[in-house]
Amino acid sequence: MTDPIEPLYTDEEIEAARVLFAQPVSFMMGAVRMDGLPPADLPEVAFAGRSNVGKSSLINGLVGQKYLARASNEPGRTRELNFFLLAEQLRLVDLPGYGFARVSRSTASKFQDLGRQFLRGRPNLKRVYLLIDSRHGLKKVDAEAMDALDISAVSYQIVLTKADKIKPPEVDKVVADTLKAIAKRPAAFPRVIATSSEKGLGLPELRAEIQRTCLS
């Protein structure tokens, strides 16, 4: 039996994805309203998760640029839907985080509502990458986000972040626990990728997964 934990990508796929993500990438726009989105004319993948989980850093890691998406230690940094165009072929969408944010409750909920509306109603959204901090695992707010995605039938995949902060056997355990927790969720893609934007762990596999999702 194949191990569902192991990513199943050929060397050719990994190399093709590396080449794709080495192509030019640019910040296209930030949207603050659903009627201000770019046209739904290219495949998109979005990065969602709690504030401070590492969404902006992961986008930077994937494209090999340190400062493309604004990352910060201050939770609630990303406040708009930020669209990054890669290779003129697909878009990476950085979402505002849910959970704690160092802005007023009404400001935070305004951007969280925008994120929710986007996830529910974007026809060209191929998949949501739902980021979970390796040190913390799934929390109640993450389960609520998954409930919403399951109900809307929006395909999502769990990506563990900051895997450099814990030991490899602990990472394996979080991966196994997470797979168990999502087993019965209808819209969850049954594979979990552990990543570190800092050390590059898991990024080649995630690039290959995004390429498959958007361009095959």
Ligand SMILES: Nc1nc2c(ncn2[C@@H]2O[C@H](COP(=O)(O)OP(=O)(O)OP(=O)(O)O)[C@@H](O)[C@H]2O)c(=O)[nH]1
């Ligand atoms: N050690 C380590 N730190 C990371 C990693 N990814 C992100 N961080 C740190 O975590 C903090 C938050 O990262 P961001 O990428 O801004 O997180 P975010 O999810 O975009 O946050 P919001 O926009 O506020 O929702 C920053 O201080 C990053 O340097 C990682 O893989 N390893």
Ligand SMILES: [Mg+2]
């Ligand atoms: Mg951010």
